Each structure stands twice: as C-alpha cells, then as structure tokens.
Amino acid sequence: MKAVRFFGHKDVRVVNDMVKPVPKGDEVLLKIGGAGVCHSDLHIIDEGTVVGTVFTLGHENAGWIEEVGSDVKDYKKGDAVLVYGPWGCGHCKPCQQSKENYCDHQSEMAYGGGLGLDGGMAEYMLVPSSRLLVPIYDLDPVIAAPLTDAALTPYSAIKRSIGKLTADEYVVVIGVGGLGHVALQILNEVSASSIIACDVTEEKLAFAKELGAAYAVNSKDANAAEQINKITGIKKAKVVIDFVGATSTIDLGTKVVGLDGDLTIVGLGGGHYQYNMSGLPFGVSMTNPYWGSRVELMEVVGLARQRKIHIEIEQFKLDQANEVYDRMRNGKIKGRAVLIP
Ligand code: NAD
Ligand code: ZN
Structure with missing residues (x-):
C-alpha cells in the first residue's frame, strides 16, 4: 500500500511497498479517509523533534473501520471514526481520566501514530486499541480528520x-x-x-x-x-x-x-x-498545553456535528505530501490541508 514515510531530517518520501497490516487482539485496521497536515510535522521533518526511527507521517486521522482484532466487539466494518492522537499507556491515572495527552509514561515510548509510530498518511492505518477511536456518525472522515488536533x-x-x-x-x-x-x-x-x-x-x-x-x-x-x-x-x-x-x-x-x-x-x-x-x-x-483528552475529542465532535465549527479544508493526494509541506513552510495553506489516499 501507499504511504508518506519520514526517513530522517528533511527526507519525506511516498512509497508504494508497505504491507497492509492485519489487526489482532484489541487492534483495529482503518481505511483512511483523510489525514490532516499539521505544522508539528514540519517541526519533525525540519527540526528533528522525533529522531532515530522511520515511520509513516500523519497524526490527524479519520476513516472507516476496515477490520477489527478478535477482542473488538463495539465496531464493525464501515463505521466512521476519528483516531485520538496521543497514545498513552492506557492504565496510569491521566490515561484512566482520558487525558492520554499527559500519560505518565510519555517520556518512555513513541507516542502516537505519525509521531514515531506509523500514522495515517497511507491507505490503511493500524490503531493499537479500540479505546483510541471516537465515532463521528454522519460526519465525513475527510472533513473530520483535523478535528483530532487542529480542533x-x-x-x-x-x-x-x-x-x-x-x-x-x-x-x-x-x-x-x-x-x-x-x-x-x-x-x-x-x-x-x-x-x-x-x-x-x-x-x-x-x-x-x-x-x-x-x-x-x-x-x-x-x-x-x-x-x-x-x-x-x-x-x-x-x-x-x-x-x-x-x-x-x-x-x-x-x-x-x-x-x-x-x-x-x-x-x-x-x-x-x-x-x-x-x-x-x-x-x-x-x-504550554499539549493536545487534549479523549473526552474533549468527543465534545469537539459534538461541536462539528452541530455545525458550530467547520474546518476550512484544502484537499490533496498522498503523492503531493512534499508539495503541501512546502506550501505550509511558506504560510500558503488556508485552514488545513488534508491528504486523501
Ligand atoms: P499553520 O502553519 O497551519 O499555521 C500557523 C499560522 O501562524 C499561519 O497562519 C502563519 O501565517 C501564522 N504565523 C507565522 N508566524 C507568525 C507570527 N510571527 N505572528 C502571527 N502569526 C504568525 O500551523 P498549525 O498547524 O496551526 O500549528 C501551529 C503551531 O502549533 C505549530 O507550532 C504546531 O507545531 C503547534 N501545535 C501544537 C500542539 C500542542 O499540542 N501544543 C498541537 C498541534 C500543533
Ligand atoms: Zn498513561
């Protein structure tokens, strides 16, 4: 499958040979509808805020459930969901409070898809736990993807x-x-x-x-x-x-x-x-706050479903990732760019 991969300082390439993952246990495979392009990606690409690993970019993701692991009961193929971005340990006090953005173990591990682990600028994305999904019901995943961070x-x-x-x-x-x-x-x-x-x-x-x-x-x-x-x-x-x-x-x-x-x-x-x-x-x-909680993401979905907020979106293909990053470096994106597989 196609993916936008970060190989190191200022080295982003679109590849075609990624293997489509298979979910097991509580994992979920998502067919990506859209992946938002955040300025934080530029800090990673240009300034090296995440070093030493090769991974698929994209931490603002939404799509449809493609396949679930054997332990996942609450989602079925075709459900539209957002991926909550900061992936905590899931067990510490902040994580239990849904504030995985302040997980106690943040400093010990790669901390989310597109931030050291494989993210959503790809045809499919593996999410490690169904806990990290938020349903969006009637919202279009292409429009909704940036809700996960930009909102x-x-x-x-x-x-x-x-x-x-x-x-x-x-x-x-x-x-x-x-x-x-x-x-x-x-x-x-x-x-x-x-x-x-x-x-x-x-x-x-x-x-x-x-x-x-x-x-x-x-x-x-x-x-x-x-x-x-x-x-x-x-x-x-x-x-x-x-x-x-x-x-x-x-x-x-x-x-x-x-x-x-x-x-x-x-x-x-x-x-x-x-x-x-x-x-x-x-x-x-x-x-200096960081991101938001899972419960706050549900509240943001509520605002979007009531049409109280809308993200101004410019749509691009995965192949255009480097062109989009260049436009962002020059302040030339109005609202949010979203890459669509
Ligand atoms: P963006 O590129 O979409 O927008 C940045 C905006 O700032 C542009 O409109 C640009 O014209 C404007 N700008 C640049 N220099 C300015 C200046 N001196 N005065 C006023 N405006 C100026 O970026 P974004 O995706 O909205 O991200 C914004 C920042 O927030 C980035 O640094 C990003 O890494 C960070 N971020 C932080 C968190 C967090 O949890 N703390 C989460 C997401 C993004
Ligand atoms: Zn935790």
Missing part, C-alpha cells in the same frame, strides 16, 4: 481559560492557521469575549475577520503590542493564546496580557522566554 488542541487550551473568557474581556489569538482558524470559531461558540486575531499577512487577517474576530492586527508591525493595548485599554487582554510559539510572539503575548490573565503557548515554534518578575503583570499564568 481538539485549541478546544482544550480554551477550556482551561473558560472562566476568564467573559463578555467584558478580550482574548488575543496569535496565528490564524490550522489550529488558530478553529480556535476563533470555538471561542465564538463557548465564550463572549471580544477576539483580537494576529497573523502576518493581509489574507489571514481578513480570514480571521470572516471567522468572527472583532479586530485583526498584523503581528509583524513594530507597534503590534501598542495597537492591541489601545483596543483593550488599561485592563489589557485576559487571555492570550499563541499558536506560533516563536520568541517574537511570546514577547508580544507578555506585552498584551493583563493582570491575573492567562498566557497560553500552544505553538511549538522554539521560542524563548526569559522570566523576569517585573516583565509580566502579577497573577499571570503561563502554560
């Missing part, structure tokens, strides 16, 4: 701050890409705060306005922080969610977040922050 990660990040996202407050979203464009829609559904979106091109800023941002500020402008602080006034922003994570965006976040606010850095852009007692307003919580 789940911002949803979980926003939920952490939900008590602060009241109608009298401002929330700043930095980066209106795959994750950020869904974050804007989730904020519109679950909070009443005014949204200020930041990106670096006029197209992305216009896109943010279409998705409900009240204000759009180009973070490349030297005075971006002043522009935002002029909007928010003396109280500044209650919540800042940074989907870039570069030193410049973290710096922007520290300048616009207000007293007792949340500065949430989701982006893995390799940025640095030098802690300085007087550099942040008092009471600010700075955090």
Whole structure:
C-alpha cells in the first residue's frame, strides 16, 4: 500500500511497498479517509523533534473501520471514526481520566501514530486499541480528520481559560492557521469575549475577520503590542493564546496580557522566554498545553456535528505530501490541508 514515510531530517518520501497490516487482539485496521497536515510535522521533518526511527507521517486521522482484532466487539466494518492522537499507556491515572495527552509514561515510548509510530498518511492505518477511536456518525472522515488536533488542541487550551473568557474581556489569538482558524470559531461558540486575531499577512487577517474576530492586527508591525493595548485599554487582554510559539510572539503575548490573565503557548515554534518578575503583570499564568483528552475529542465532535465549527479544508493526494509541506513552510495553506489516499 501507499504511504508518506519520514526517513530522517528533511527526507519525506511516498512509497508504494508497505504491507497492509492485519489487526489482532484489541487492534483495529482503518481505511483512511483523510489525514490532516499539521505544522508539528514540519517541526519533525525540519527540526528533528522525533529522531532515530522511520515511520509513516500523519497524526490527524479519520476513516472507516476496515477490520477489527478478535477482542473488538463495539465496531464493525464501515463505521466512521476519528483516531485520538496521543497514545498513552492506557492504565496510569491521566490515561484512566482520558487525558492520554499527559500519560505518565510519555517520556518512555513513541507516542502516537505519525509521531514515531506509523500514522495515517497511507491507505490503511493500524490503531493499537479500540479505546483510541471516537465515532463521528454522519460526519465525513475527510472533513473530520483535523478535528483530532487542529480542533481538539485549541478546544482544550480554551477550556482551561473558560472562566476568564467573559463578555467584558478580550482574548488575543496569535496565528490564524490550522489550529488558530478553529480556535476563533470555538471561542465564538463557548465564550463572549471580544477576539483580537494576529497573523502576518493581509489574507489571514481578513480570514480571521470572516471567522468572527472583532479586530485583526498584523503581528509583524513594530507597534503590534501598542495597537492591541489601545483596543483593550488599561485592563489589557485576559487571555492570550499563541499558536506560533516563536520568541517574537511570546514577547508580544507578555506585552498584551493583563493582570491575573492567562498566557497560553500552544505553538511549538522554539521560542524563548526569559522570566523576569517585573516583565509580566502579577497573577499571570503561563502554560504550554499539549493536545487534549479523549473526552474533549468527543465534545469537539459534538461541536462539528452541530455545525458550530467547520474546518476550512484544502484537499490533496498522498503523492503531493512534499508539495503541501512546502506550501505550509511558506504560510500558503488556508485552514488545513488534508491528504486523501
Ligand atoms: P499553520 O502553519 O497551519 O499555521 C500557523 C499560522 O501562524 C499561519 O497562519 C502563519 O501565517 C501564522 N504565523 C507565522 N508566524 C507568525 C507570527 N510571527 N505572528 C502571527 N502569526 C504568525 O500551523 P498549525 O498547524 O496551526 O500549528 C501551529 C503551531 O502549533 C505549530 O507550532 C504546531 O507545531 C503547534 N501545535 C501544537 C500542539 C500542542 O499540542 N501544543 C498541537 C498541534 C500543533
Ligand atoms: Zn498513561
């Protein structure tokens, strides 16, 4: 079968000779409908965040059950499902709470399909346990695949701050890409705060306005922080969610977040922050959340089934993987790219 394989630093190839796996025990074989292309793949490919193994990329996956192992009773061929991405041990306390994104054993093992183990940029994908599947019922797997990360990660990040996202407050979203464009829609559904979106091109800023941002500020402008602080006034922003994570965006976040606010850095852009007692307003919580829980993914499916969020999708074939990664490097994907076998 065909698959998009990561061979090492900047070496991604589409191969045709992968053997179609056979599920046993609690394993499930999925016929892939779509695999989302996440910027985290670029951190793996270009910066070596996962080293020493060859594997199939794709950690945002959805499809139809093709075959189940002998222990799987609850799914049958043809059921449409999402694959929950962070594969924990399944037994520790966070895993029992469905928070496999914070599994105690995360540092000991390859941690998910497309992240050191074979992922979903292929015709078929083996999922190690039916526990990791979430049914999507009437949703199309092609459209739904990015829910597993591009929607789940911002949803979980926003939920952490939900008590602060009241109608009298401002929330700043930095980066209106795959994750950020869904974050804007989730904020519109679950909070009443005014949204200020930041990106670096006029197209992305216009896109943010279409998705409900009240204000759009180009973070490349030297005075971006002043522009935002002029909007928010003396109280500044209650919540800042940074989907870039570069030193410049973290710096922007520290300048616009207000007293007792949340500065949430989701982006893995390799940025640095030098802690300085007087550099942040008092009471600010700075955090770097990772993905979301299985239960939160079910909630995200609920939002999508009610058409309260939709992922803007550009569709490509598996053979176009390298072309898509190049477009993403240049900020040229609107919403999310999905590879379809
Ligand atoms: P993307 O490429 O789809 O979007 C990134 C967006 O940021 C683009 O619109 C780009 O124009 C914009 N941008 C770039 N530099 C900017 C700047 N200085 N100021 C404002 N905007 C800027 O990426 P994505 O797939 O949405 O991922 C975003 C980040 O989140 C990546 O670093 C990715 O690795 C990370 N991520 C983290 C988690 C997690 O659990 N923490 C999960 C998924 C992705
Ligand atoms: Zn665990």
